[in-house]
Amino acid sequence: MHLRERVIGTITGIFKKYGGVPIDTPVFELKEILTGKYGEDSKLIYDLEDQGGEKCALRYDLTVPFARYLAANGIANIKRYHVAKVYRRDQPAMTKGRMREFYQCDFDIAGQYDVMIPDAEIVAVLKEVLTALDIGEFLIKMNHRKILDGIFAVCGVPEEKIRTISSAIDKLDKQSWEDVKKEMVVDKGLDEIIADKIGTYVRRKGGPELVDSLLEDSELTSNKRLKEGLEEMKKFFEYSKVYGTQDRVSFDLSLARGLDYYTGIIYEAVLIDDAPVPTAPKNSKDEEAQTRIGSVAAGGRYDELVGMFASSSKGKVPCVGISFGIERIFAILMSKYEQSKLRPNHTQVFVMSMSDGLLLERIEIANLLRQNNISAEFTFKTKPRMTAQYEFCDKNLIPLAVIIGKDEISRGVVKIKAMSKEAAVAAQTKNEGDEVKVSDLVAEISRRLCL
Amino acid sequence: MHLRERVIGTITGIFKKYGGVPIDTPVFELKEILTGKYGEDSKLIYDLEDQGGEKCALRYDLTVPFARYLAANGIANIKRYHVAKVYRRDQPAMTKGRMREFYQCDFDIAGQYDVMIPDAEIVAVLKEVLTALDIGEFLIKMNHRKILDGIFAVCGVPEEKIRTISSAIDKLDKQSWEDVKKEMVVDKGLDEIIADKIGTYVRRKGGPELVDSLLEDSELTSNKRLKEGLEEMKKFFEYSKVYGTQDRVSFDLSLARGLDYYTGIIYEAVLIDDAPVPTAPKNSKDEEAQTRIGSVAAGGRYDELVGMFASSSKGKVPCVGISFGIERIFAILMSKYEQSKLRPNHTQVFVMSMSDGLLLERIEIANLLRQNNISAEFTFKTKPRMTAQYEFCDKNLIPLAVIIGKDEISRGVVKIKAMSKEAAVAAQTKNEGDEVKVSDLVAEISRRLCL
Structure with a gap:
C-alpha cells in the first residue's frame, strides 16, 4: 500500500505539472450510459440490483463516466485526471494482474484544438510517467483508426467483417503472421488474396519514415480518410520530435485496440524485457522475438463519445486520453523491491x-x-x-x-x-x-x- | 477537489505519524457480511445484481469490511487507516451533506491491549486532526455503552425497550428534555417514573468529576457492568490528561449512537459555533443553547465484530476506531474560503x-x-x-x-x-x-x- 501511494503520488504529480485538474465521478452510472460503449467486453459490466430506483451499474472504466460528466455539465474544454477503481465481472486471475476491482489512473484532454497537439502532449505525459516510475524499457505502439479502417477498405475487407478482422490483426504482437492469416481466412472466411494484401501493410512498423513511405503509395492515399490519418500521423511525429518522445514511439500498423469509442490515434505502452530501446524499430524477426511483458498504459482519441451523451449537436467535445494500468505497474515494481525491505509503516x-x-x-x-x-x-x-x-x-x-x-x-x-x-x-x-x-x-x- | 486532496493529505499525514498503515478493502462485500450490523439503517445497503455469482452489496462503512479483513487474514493487531468511499441507498440531500456516495476517513487500532490506552490514543488522533484542519471550535462528546446500558438497567427499562429508549435519549442534543420524555412515555409507552429517573442521569455531562460523582452513587455501582464502565471512563480521563485531550472531551450521558456493533466507549466530535471551548461543561441552559453545526467525526470501541467473522473463538480481536465525515469537513472549509480564490489547477x-x-x-x-x-x-x-x-x-x-x-x-x-x-x-x-x-x-x- 505504501508503494501504491508512492506510485500514485508520482503519477498525479506529473498530471498536475501538465495542468491537470482532479475530477471525481461516482462509482456507479445509469446502466444505459455504459451500454454499447465497450464492444464484446460489455458482458463484464457489474449491474446493481434494482431496489426501487434507476437501473445502475458499476463503472467499467473512467473514460465513459468522464464523457458523461462533460456532457452533463456542458464543459467544452478541460485537462482532467482521475485515479479511481473500476469494476469488471471477470474471473479474477491474480497472476495475470486481472482482478474484479482495480485502479485506473487517467489523464484526458478535452476541447476543440488544432490537430495532434493535445495528442502529442498526452504521449509526452505517458513517456514522462513511465520514465519517472523507472519500470524498465518501454515502447509506445501507435496507430490511427482512420489508417486501419482505410487499409481494410483499400484491401477490400467487407464492411461487416471489419471488426472481426481488426481483432485478429491485433494479435500480431503475440502470434505469427501465419497464425493470424489462418484465423482470418479459415475461421473468419476472408478471401486469401485480401488477407495477403492486408499482410503487406499491417506487418509494418517504424517511425516517421514509414508514414512518408505510405504517403507515397497512391492506392492508399486515394482513400480520403486513410490519407487524412497519415497526414495526422506525420503531424504527430513533427510535434513528438519537439516533445522528445519520438525515440519511444513505434508506428505499428497492427495495433487495433478493441473499444468502440476510439476515432483517431490509438496507443499502448508495452514493456520490453532486457532489450535495448528500439529507436527505429524494423519489421525484423529479432524484434518480434522480444519478450513482451504486456501493456501498462493505453489510450487514444475519442471525438464522438461526449456527443453521444449531449442533447444538442453543439455538445460534441473532442477528447484524447491515456489510462495507466496501475495494478500491473505495482506488480512490476513489487518484484523489483525486496519485499522485506519495504517498511510496513512510517514510524520513526x-x-x-x-x-x-x-x-x-x-x-x-x-x-x-x-x-x-x-x-x-x-x-x-x-x-x-x-x-x-x-x-x-x-x-x-x-x-x-x-x-x-x-x-x-x-x-x-x-x-x-x-x-x-x-x-x-x-x-x-x-x-x-x-x-x-x-x-x-x-x-x-x-x-x-x-x- | 484540490481542497479535498489537501484535507485528505493532512489527515493521512497525522494517521501515519501515529503509526497507521494504509489498508484497502474491496468496494463490495458478500451481502451476508453486512447483514445485521447496522440496526435500522440496514435498509440503506446497496445490493449488486446477482449475475451468476455470489450475492454482493456495496460497503456501507469502512469498519465492517475492516473487521472482515482482520478475521479473514488472521491479523491480531494493527493500526490501520483507510480513506475511501462508502455507499448508502438514501435520498440525497446536498444541503445536509447527505449523499449516496461519500468519503470516509477511518483510523482504527486492533489488538488485545490494556484498557483505555488505544482508546485514549484514538481521541488524541481525533483532536489533532480537527485542530490541524482548523475547522473551528469543537467538542468531543463521549459516553460508554456499559454505562448507558447500566443506567437503563438500574432505572428499570424493560430489556425489549432499551434500543428504542436509547434512540430517544440520543436526541437530547437537539430536543428539550420535555420532548424526549414525551416521546418515551407517550409514544414508546415507558413508565413515567422510569423516564424521570433516567432523566436524572442522562441530562448530565462534564469531566472526570462527573465520573467520580457517579462512582459514589451506590445504586449505580451495584450494577457490575455500569461500575466497570465508570472505572474505564476514569482510566480514560487519566490518560486523556497526559495526551492533552481533556479540554476537548465532554462525558455526555445522553450520547447513544445507533450502530449495533459498539461495545465500549463511544464518541462524536461536534463543532460549536461562536462559542468558547467548554473546558468544564455544565448542564446549564446556556450550553444547551449553543448552536450545534453537527457531527464531523464519530467512532467507538467494537470488541465483538471481528469475532463474528472468525471461525474459532480465538479469532476475537478487540478494536477501537474513529471515522471522519470528510464531506461535512469539506463543506465547512469551503464556506471559509472565498470560492474564487481557490485555484482550479496547479499551473505556474x-x-x-x-x-x-x-x-x-x-x-x-x-x-x-x-x-x-x-x-x-x-x-x-x-x-x-x-x-x-x-x-x-x-x-x-x-x-x-x-x-x-x-x-x-x-x-x-x-x-x-x-x-x-x-x-x-x-x-x-x-x-x-x-x-x-x-x-x-x-x-x-x-x-x-x-x-
Whole structure:
C-alpha cells in the first residue's frame, strides 16, 4: 500500500505539472450510459440490483463516466485526471494482474484544438510517467483508426467483417503472421488474396519514415480518410520530435485496440524485457522475438463519445486520453523491491520502557515527538515486556528507540538507541543507548533522522 | 477537489505519524457480511445484481469490511487507516451533506491491549486532526455503552425497550428534555417514573468529576457492568490528561449512537459555533443553547465484530476506531474560503506567443520548464489569439507568463510577466514583461515562484 501511494503520488504529480485538474465521478452510472460503449467486453459490466430506483451499474472504466460528466455539465474544454477503481465481472486471475476491482489512473484532454497537439502532449505525459516510475524499457505502439479502417477498405475487407478482422490483426504482437492469416481466412472466411494484401501493410512498423513511405503509395492515399490519418500521423511525429518522445514511439500498423469509442490515434505502452530501446524499430524477426511483458498504459482519441451523451449537436467535445494500468505497474515494481525491505509503516521512533511500565511517561514522550512532527509509537500496555517491544521495532524496521527508565526519568534524561545496523547507518550513528536530556530529545532525534 | 486532496493529505499525514498503515478493502462485500450490523439503517445497503455469482452489496462503512479483513487474514493487531468511499441507498440531500456516495476517513487500532490506552490514543488522533484542519471550535462528546446500558438497567427499562429508549435519549442534543420524555412515555409507552429517573442521569455531562460523582452513587455501582464502565471512563480521563485531550472531551450521558456493533466507549466530535471551548461543561441552559453545526467525526470501541467473522473463538480481536465525515469537513472549509480564490489547477507558468503562433517554440519552452519540475501549459492551437491566452491565465489564476516573440526568440530571449497584482506580489516582483535569456529562464522563474 505504501508503494501504491508512492506510485500514485508520482503519477498525479506529473498530471498536475501538465495542468491537470482532479475530477471525481461516482462509482456507479445509469446502466444505459455504459451500454454499447465497450464492444464484446460489455458482458463484464457489474449491474446493481434494482431496489426501487434507476437501473445502475458499476463503472467499467473512467473514460465513459468522464464523457458523461462533460456532457452533463456542458464543459467544452478541460485537462482532467482521475485515479479511481473500476469494476469488471471477470474471473479474477491474480497472476495475470486481472482482478474484479482495480485502479485506473487517467489523464484526458478535452476541447476543440488544432490537430495532434493535445495528442502529442498526452504521449509526452505517458513517456514522462513511465520514465519517472523507472519500470524498465518501454515502447509506445501507435496507430490511427482512420489508417486501419482505410487499409481494410483499400484491401477490400467487407464492411461487416471489419471488426472481426481488426481483432485478429491485433494479435500480431503475440502470434505469427501465419497464425493470424489462418484465423482470418479459415475461421473468419476472408478471401486469401485480401488477407495477403492486408499482410503487406499491417506487418509494418517504424517511425516517421514509414508514414512518408505510405504517403507515397497512391492506392492508399486515394482513400480520403486513410490519407487524412497519415497526414495526422506525420503531424504527430513533427510535434513528438519537439516533445522528445519520438525515440519511444513505434508506428505499428497492427495495433487495433478493441473499444468502440476510439476515432483517431490509438496507443499502448508495452514493456520490453532486457532489450535495448528500439529507436527505429524494423519489421525484423529479432524484434518480434522480444519478450513482451504486456501493456501498462493505453489510450487514444475519442471525438464522438461526449456527443453521444449531449442533447444538442453543439455538445460534441473532442477528447484524447491515456489510462495507466496501475495494478500491473505495482506488480512490476513489487518484484523489483525486496519485499522485506519495504517498511510496513512510517514510524520513526519507538518509545519503550525498561521494566517499570512508565505508561504515562511513554505517552508524554510520544506526544512530545508527535507535536514536533516525528512519528512515534509505544506499546499499549501498562507493563509491556522488553522483548515484545524490541520485536515490534524489528518487525516494523523502526530506526530509533527512546528508552525510558525510572532512574533516568528522575534525572531528566532518556536513552536513544539505533535499532538495527541499517538504521544506525541511516541515522548516521554507531552509538547505542546514548543518554540525552529530555529537553534536547527532539533536536537530537531530528539530527539523527536527518529531518 | 484540490481542497479535498489537501484535507485528505493532512489527515493521512497525522494517521501515519501515529503509526497507521494504509489498508484497502474491496468496494463490495458478500451481502451476508453486512447483514445485521447496522440496526435500522440496514435498509440503506446497496445490493449488486446477482449475475451468476455470489450475492454482493456495496460497503456501507469502512469498519465492517475492516473487521472482515482482520478475521479473514488472521491479523491480531494493527493500526490501520483507510480513506475511501462508502455507499448508502438514501435520498440525497446536498444541503445536509447527505449523499449516496461519500468519503470516509477511518483510523482504527486492533489488538488485545490494556484498557483505555488505544482508546485514549484514538481521541488524541481525533483532536489533532480537527485542530490541524482548523475547522473551528469543537467538542468531543463521549459516553460508554456499559454505562448507558447500566443506567437503563438500574432505572428499570424493560430489556425489549432499551434500543428504542436509547434512540430517544440520543436526541437530547437537539430536543428539550420535555420532548424526549414525551416521546418515551407517550409514544414508546415507558413508565413515567422510569423516564424521570433516567432523566436524572442522562441530562448530565462534564469531566472526570462527573465520573467520580457517579462512582459514589451506590445504586449505580451495584450494577457490575455500569461500575466497570465508570472505572474505564476514569482510566480514560487519566490518560486523556497526559495526551492533552481533556479540554476537548465532554462525558455526555445522553450520547447513544445507533450502530449495533459498539461495545465500549463511544464518541462524536461536534463543532460549536461562536462559542468558547467548554473546558468544564455544565448542564446549564446556556450550553444547551449553543448552536450545534453537527457531527464531523464519530467512532467507538467494537470488541465483538471481528469475532463474528472468525471461525474459532480465538479469532476475537478487540478494536477501537474513529471515522471522519470528510464531506461535512469539506463543506465547512469551503464556506471559509472565498470560492474564487481557490485555484482550479496547479499551473505556474503559461507559455504564450505574441502573434506568430510559434507552436514548436512554445512546446519547447513548456518542455524545458516541466523538465525542471515547473508546471506549465500553453494553448493547443497553431495560432492562438492573444486575448484567449490572457483569458486562460486569468480564469486559472496562473501567476506567471512566458511570452515568446519571433524577434525575441532570434535573440535567444523571452519575456516574463506577472499575470495579476496578487501574482506579482506572490512572485516578489512588480516588473512586467522583463526580458530574460532562455538559458536563464528556469533559474529566473524558480526565483520568482520562490521554488
